[in-house]
Amino acid sequence: MKLELVTSRLKLTSIDESKAIQVLDYVQRNKEFLKEWEILRAPDYYTLEAQKNLIHQDIQQMERGQLVRVWMYKLDELERIIGSITLSNIVKGGFLSCYLGYRIDEQERNKGYMTEGIKHMIEFAFNILQLHRIEANIMPRNTASIKVVQKLGFHNEGAAKKYLKINGKWEDHIHMVLLNDEME
DSSP, rough: OOOOOEEEEEEOOOOOGGGGGHHHHHHHHHHHHHTTSSSOOOOGGGGGHHHHHHHHHHHHHHTSSOEEEEEEEEEEEEEEEEEEEEEEEEEOOTTTEEEEEEEGGGGTTSHHHHHHHHHHHHHHIIIIISSSSSEEEEEEHHHHHHHHHTTTTTEEEEEEEEEEEEETEEEEEEEEEOTTTTTT
């Protein structure tokens, strides 16, 4: 499934292995910045082969309808990735839900790109995938991330203690949720 969404300033697109060098550039450029917010990465994560393998895994999960990942580009800079947005653990049937994950380039923070991108992914999730619920789990100290989802209408459903192991430490997360009010 090839997905491409265009906003006023961004291109959000799924990719194949041919873009692995751009992904590698993004993860290498943001290694220290993202370390605080992500799982511990083995050194081989920062290799072209690892990124090709991860993209291949994404494609397989997308084909099975379990995942949607788009990479963010500024419209005036289509060769440089500035972030990604992921809808993962997509469950159909009676649940119609997914998890939202996202990350932005350190140099592109506080410019509204993530809010703009996620807004369009929400529309895709609700209107095209026909999901009822999107869940984002965010560390309490990640105030910038919390502000992004709050702007988009997510509400706090509570805290999950020691929810994910981030950067080698079990971290509490705030459970933020957005419901598709158009669905009955």
